[in-house]
Amino acid sequence: MTTAAQQPEKAVTITPQVLDYVRSQLPPFTDVQRELIDATLALGEVAEMQVPPEQGALITLLARLTNARVAVEVGTFTGYSTLALAEGVGPGGRVITCDVTDRWAGIASAAWTAAGVADRVELLLGPAAETLRTLPEEPFIDLAFLDADKVGYLGYWEELVPRLRPNGLIVADNVLYAGEAASPGAEGNARAIREFNEHVRRDDRVESVLLTVADGVTLARRKDREER
Secondary structure, three states, X not given: OOOHHHOOOOOOOOOHHHHHHHHHOOOOOOHHHHHHHHHHHOOOHHHHHOOOHHHHHHHHHHHHHOOOOEEEEEOOOOOHHHHHHHHHHOOOOEEEEEEOXXXXXXXXXXXXXXXXXXXXXXXXXXXXXXXXXXXXXXXXXXXXXXOOOHHHHHHHHHHHHHHEEEEEEEEEEOOOOOOHHHOOOOOHHHHHHHHHHHHHHHOXXXXXXXXXXXXOEEEEEEOOHHHO
């Protein structure tokens, strides 16, 4: 039997030159995006929590491709991915974003206001698992973006999937965890991500693919009942 490891290798090593080229193919930054990136970088090391621009563009594109009107995000930070979702759902759409702290809410809300999307965004503060349990239980989410504490991913997944409409999409970030999740001996956050990935792969409610975008991105579509 042919294994995945025996398939032709077409992966590209992402050198700084390749990454610069990839980003040169993105739509130009808006003034708001550029200012938000700068404001986040000014925070220091914590800025690494912001999604890279190619991932933000992907989130917007996925929202538009799926005609998403309601998006739920777990992990707001300074609001760059929230902004990407809000642009994707368009006027009249809704983004519910969950964070455990309001530490960076001022930066985020200023960006949303400047971009003219603040009326589409609802920031809910508190432990995300508890916040998600307060949402309607019927399937109403078109697109969910998961980018928060890694040990919480499994719990967030179980709250999100039942609330996802058929053909709705979950996008999970950091599913490679700097490559550490590929190791059977992974520990800590990498172990949590590895266990999450295995759970997603075995979940017959969805079909999924793990992509080597940024730090790894999983796309998971909720199946129709007839497909299960």
